[in-house]
Amino acid sequence: MPRQAREKSESGIYHIMLRGTNRQEIFHDDEDCQRFIETLAKYKQKSDIKVYGWCLMGNHVHLLIGEGKEELPRFMKRIGVSYVWYYNRKYKTTGHLFQDRYKSEKVESDEYLLAVVRYIHQNPVKAGIAKTPGEWKWSSCQSYYRKKPYPVELLDMEYILCLFSEDLTTALRRFIEYNEEENRDSFLDDTDKKDYSDEEARVEIGKMIAGYEIAQVKALSKAQRDEIVAKVKKIEGLTQRQISRILGISLSLVNRA
Structure with missing residues (x-):
């Protein structure tokens, strides 16, 4: 279309x-x-x-x-x-x-x-x-x-x-x-936007990487790790900094995956 x-x-x-x-x-x-x-x-x-x-x-x-x-x-x-x-x-x-x-x-x-x-x-x-x-x-x-x-x-x-x-x-x-007036204005926002706390994000990441523990990801081979991180990046509402923090890998590695 x-x-x-x-x-x-x-x-x-x-x-x-x-x-x-x-x-x-x-x-x-x-x-x-x-x-x-x-x-x-x-x-x-x-x-x-x-x-x-x-x-x-x-x-x-x-x-x-x-x-x-x-x-x-x-x-x-x-x-x-x-x-x-x-x-x-x-x-x-x-x-x-x-x-x-x-x-x-x-x-x-x-x-x-x-x-x-x-x-x-x-x-x-x-x-x-x-x-x-x-x-x-x-x-x-x-x-x-x-x-x-x-x-x-x-x-x-x-x-x-x-x-x-x-x-x-x-x-x-x-x-x-x-x-600086308080207001409820909203423009161009996505109505389905989600923002996760780190605790909520860990749950969502755990679902996405079923079969692995979150703590294991940073020790995987580059190919395995990149594959998992690429999947995790598709979770709507997570930032790359949040992914980096939770998985314990550098921001640059998350960015490149």
Whole structure:
């Protein structure tokens, strides 16, 4: 069945989610995050894209962007190809890193635009890895809060701030108040998403590797171990770090399996 064509946004603004294939982690350290941001900034300049918000999580990315002089699919392909080349070279791996098709939704109103910005910034809070949006190092919230731009030319914050006030000081104060409001907004999320505690993950892994004890896996031959890890990576909701931690093998070995 052919894929359904994406609906065009009249405003030219889209919320995008790019996820690792099989939910695998795509950022393992700060160097990876920095490389993705540099890649985004590089192709933003070439494509004249507007970036209104972004957030890097372990296995996915949220972007809020406005189309420029080239269409969105081409822009996203440039970013994906460049980052995958870096990733495969660094971790000595091959194959797909991202899901075949990124998710996107149209943003047609200012009200919806602000809600998406807030949702993107609160992603780390709702995931339980930050107490406030401003604590998370790898999101555009850092630039909005005047903490640390990545780099200066990456974020187009003027349009967002002007929706709060033409006075910059007032706009920043109102933006921060809005950005940290509690809410139940949900955009582009998978309704069947599962997140396992380590204890729950051990049970699921045990089912997948029936015939072996979890503690035995790290002592198996490379071929046997890789076969088992490849199966375990198909368990939806497990991260590669979690698999590494539970099986007692290095993250790089999990990544390459």
